[in-house]
Amino acid sequence: MENILEYLKEERSQEWRAEIRKSMKAKERTSRERVKMPEEDPNVRNKSNIEVNSGLPIENAILEAQRCLDCPDPTCMTGCPVGINIPKFIKKIETKDFLGAASVLKETNGLPAVCGRVCPQEVQCESTCFYTIKLKKPPVAIGYLERFAADYERESGKMNVPNVADSNKIKVGIVGSGPAGLAAAGDLAKFGYDVTVFEALHEIGGVLKYGIPEFRLPNVIVDVEIDNLKKMGVKFRTNFIVGKTASFDDLKKDGFEAFFVGSGAGLPRFMNIPGENYNGIFSSNEYLTRVNLMNAADPDYDTPVISGKNVAVIGGGNTAMDSVRTAKRLGADRAMIIYRRSEKEMPARVEEIKHAKEEDIEFMNLHNPLEYYADESGRVNRMKIQKMELGEPDASGRRRPVPIEGSEFYVDVDTVVVSVGVSPNPLIPKALADLKVTDWGTIVVDKETMQSSIPELFAGGDIVRGGATVILAMGDGRKAAAGMHKYIQEKIKAN
């Protein structure tokens, strides 16, 4: 820790940083209003897949960067799960060295364009910004600036492909191409390993592709990062299920020395209420995967989802918001969120809730489904809903929803998306009897090295955390890459 503080102090004392601090009085910086993110018109965007936030123009990015006080004790960094050198990249923007800013980001974060879009900065770095905690003012828009720098680099055509060490010809396998897997792959490639990423689906990107819709995270952003990894020598094998297509033993025979498992939490959960098996009731995973990856919105494709006119989405998290906003874009007249607590308790990002409201999404907070009904063909056509009120707080500090007796009523629905959480993907734990897992079904790992109970197997992301954010998953991937590197090198030395 002391080393990090020393390093930050040294960085901050560099001449260019000192100069930029002196260039404007602190009072002038703090008197500025936080910039606003330009957004597409809600009535246009809710009929298309156009990205909702269009990104800061250069002049606004510089204005926002000027708000940053370059604090001697950058508390914002304590809120960043991967410890990005936040003041340094922001000051690079202030000096108009946008490529330099991107390069600072990439020191610790392989996917800044993704994180700038989907990270919940309001509870991470921005919640610990000096403006938030001391000045009680809106924080520096760290997320907007992160996205700006990353987008600038990509659009400049000067994407920096990190240097990779000479090949050591040691084969390592990555299971899953989500954020954890991609981060691990990048670092292992840098160390000189022969990296192969195995992906069960036909598209690379994991949850970044199948889970997060185009209007929030365009696929092109992810593809650029994947291309970069390919340029670094990382190989990708799609439609490959480790544990089914080939076992770990098969892969070991094939020369793989170690593995990183980032297979995510793709097993949907339901509420186990009557009628939940009727046609037209999806898990959010299935619904979003069909739309995002299988062209389900196009009736000419084999696996369409019916564009429901009355769509109910159960849940209050980001996946619920993604699902309900997708339903609206597919043409729903009535796209409803049915959430059993109040808006205050919703786990979704404030920004996502705001965007959903602007897009004409109906919020039925303090409501919970009780039962579904179907027509004679077994297709859901109605649901029974109960009104709730908030009782005593539970262990999470949120007030527990309590049903109001006699408040039940019916709503016509033709599509229901259940978005009440996920379980870790059980494929890998099932394939390996010796692998230690928790009661939650998550893989048990050493928190420093991410090594599992099977020495050559490392893991991170949702398969370890149950339900993480992109940045935490990436942090795990990087930590695991370092752990694997150490493990393999020690093994070589021992032999």
Added chain:
Amino acid sequence: MPDLTTNYLGLTLRNPIVIASSGLTNSAEDIVELDKNGAAAVVLKSIFEEQIMREADHRLKKAKEDGLIYSEYSETLDYIDEHIKEKELGTYLDLIRNTKKKVMIPVIASINCISAMEWTTFARQIEDAGADALELNIFVMPFNFDQNSIESEQVYYDIVNKVKDLVSIPVSIKISPYFANLGRVILRLEEHGADGIVMFNRFASPDIDIDALKVTSAQVFSHRYEIANTLRWTAIMAKQLKMDIAASTGIHEGEDVIKMLLAGATVTQMASGIYKKGPEHIVEVLKFVNDWMEDRGYNYIDQFRGKLSQGKVDHPEVYERMQFMRYFSEIK
């Protein structure tokens, strides 16, 4: 040889010995043993409403400690109580299905509930899994100082109404004796559609260790002397009710079973006696009942069931409290 066949909750039982909801009835394998030794039916270990709420809280705390689940943004954690409920219920439904596959005797499921909330929907899934009947073990804390007794009793009626609306299998209600007017409450439960009453629930009791200055748990098992209260209420209610009575608490031996049948019970529920002596104890109990009936020339139970209930005895006041007080006042 006397015929011990008994009709309880519309189910034909081979004798009046039902194994009460307990740790004895928590696995299909254990239930097979009970069946082999002659148990007529089993009430499965309860699935607890409160326990699941507590488990949800425990999980939330543990997840935070471990930093495993990123709680602020996890939909999984937001619905953790639902997921725990789903998991617990799934395990319970498996217990019903497995038990039904392995034994021929009726399997009565049991829900321990404190409210008429979303839990009642469980009843239908329990019915679908193949339970022959459902015992609702209801206990609304009698020390809710903000609730009067009418409000507290209403919870019981609401639960019965809801569950009876949802299922077609018979529903019995297991209650505690803690009511201002117990007799009236039992009658109302019948009016609301209960098919049987189980008297009474036996709670884990507290004790105090005066050396360690600690609150401890009192004796877990019942004693035979605890039979009196159940005996009294069985005898009092037998003539009042059309629904079946299952007598519970303190019934350890064959003699106790006969006492309860004489008082008017349809069946008896046993647990502590079998915990102490093993499933083979059922054989002894049944032998005692059988011999007793043979000695007195009874061919079937209805010939003597309720013979000593309050309506049939010469001095019905013997079951009433006034008489009880007078009896003790005579002790010098």
